[in-house]
Amino acid sequence: MTDIQKNHSGDPAIRFVDVTKSFPSRHGRHVVLSGVNFQVPRGKTTVIAGGSGSGKSVTLKLILGLMRPDSGQILVEGQNVAALRGRALQQVRVRFGVLFQGAALFDSLTVFENVALPLRERTRLDAGAIQAQVMKTLEQLELGGHENKYPAQLSGGMRKRVGLARALQLDPEIVLFDEPTTGLDPVMTREIYQLFYRTQQEIGYTAIIVSHDIPRVFSLADQVILLSRGEMDVFESPEEIQWSEKEYIKEFVASTMGEIYESSRVEQGRF
Numbered sequence: 001m002t003d004i005q006k007n008h009s010g011d012p013a014i015r016f017v018d019v020t021k022s023f024p025s026r027h028g029r030h031v032v033l034s035g036v037n038f039q040v041p042r043g044k045t046t047v048i049a050g051g052s053g054s055g056k057s058v059t060l061k062l063i064l065g066l067m068r069p070d071s072g073q074i075l076v077e078g079q080n081v082a083a084l085r086g087r088a089l090q091q092v093r094v095r096f097g098v099l100f101q102g103a104a105l106f107d108s109l110t111v112f113e114n115v116a117l118p119l120r121e122r123t124r125l126d127a128g129a130i131q132a133q134v135m136k137t138l139e140q141l142e143l144g145g146h147e148n149k150y151p152a153q154l155s156g157g158m159r160k161r162v163g164l165a166r167a168l169q170l171d172p173e174i175v176l177f178d179e180p181t182t183g184l185d186p187v188m189t190r191e192i193y194q195l196f197y198r199t200q201q202e203i204g205y206t207a208i209i210v211s212h213d214i215p216r217v218f219s220l221a222d223q224v225i226l227l228s229r230g231e232m233d234v235f236e237s238p239e240e241i242q243w244s245e246k247e248y249i250k251e252f253v254a255s256t257m258g259e260i261y262e263s264s265r266v267e268q269g270r271f
């Protein structure tokens with residue numbers, strides 16, 4: 001992890017251009033994304049929200065090139081991942097850090113070994129340099145002193161922090177968070193969000209967070225993307241959502257966002 005802010009140009013980090021994705025179904029095809037367009041601004045945090053089955057995970061998989069669209073372009077740093085294969089795709093994927101739901105730690109490895117893994121597998125750093133980098137990240141994420149513990153000895157929030165530490169090792173330009181606070185209590189959730197916010201501000205990576213944790217996750221958002229029935233709506237701030245005339249968004253606001261405008265973000269800065 002570097003202390004130096006990333007060099008931000010005006011271009012978006014990611015662009016979806018007329019992307020359609022469908023799957024075979026009993027009645028023909030189930031269209032999950034229907035010609036959607038959006039941009040992910042560089043160095044900012046984009047939250048993707050929507051009901052179960054609305055296509056949030058599919059969107060992340062398309063970004064990572066783990067799935068291909070039926071049509072359209074998915075531009076990551078200007079390269080269309082939908083058209084890349086093999087080594088070229090790998091080179092785009094190295095730009096990403098990914099933190100999945102369960103943090104996906106290896107239970108048989110210590111905290112140190114889990115975090116060091118990407119450096120051992122993907123770089124030629126010697127043992128001393130790996131030691132120094134991992135210990136520095138662990139300190140930054142308030143995990144100093146826990147490096148010899150195993151995942152089973154950690155709280156849920158600590159495991160997520162270890163997952164974040166590992167996701168940041170190769171200095172990613174874009175970090176994808178898939179349901180990062182699932183299973184955490186409200187206090188830990190708040191701590192994790194504060195940590196995301198702090199590391200994102202310090203490092204300047206582009207963050208994409210998929211979450212059901214509405215409205216709390218909105219405290220992090222510079223942009224919100226709502227998904228429903230193949231459509232995508234993009235809002236430049238969570239507050240803007242309340243002004244939408246669309247029926248599904250009005251329902252969404254009524255069912256999930258009651259508290260947002262009273263959130264502590266207003267009273268105490270961002271949180």
Ligand SMILES: Nc1ncnc2c1ncn2[C@@H]1O[C@H](COP(=O)(O)OP(=O)(O)OP(=O)(O)O)[C@@H](O)[C@H]1O
Nearest residue numbers: 023024030032050051052053054055056057058059
């Ligand atoms: N590999 C696949 N084959 C067939 N259908 C798929 C596949 N992947 C996703 N789908 C379908 O696409 C739709 C969107 O799935 P997705 O996993 O993106 O939803 P989601 O918004 O992430 O939902 P959740 O919040 O429940 O995780 C669902 O109807 C799902 O069944």
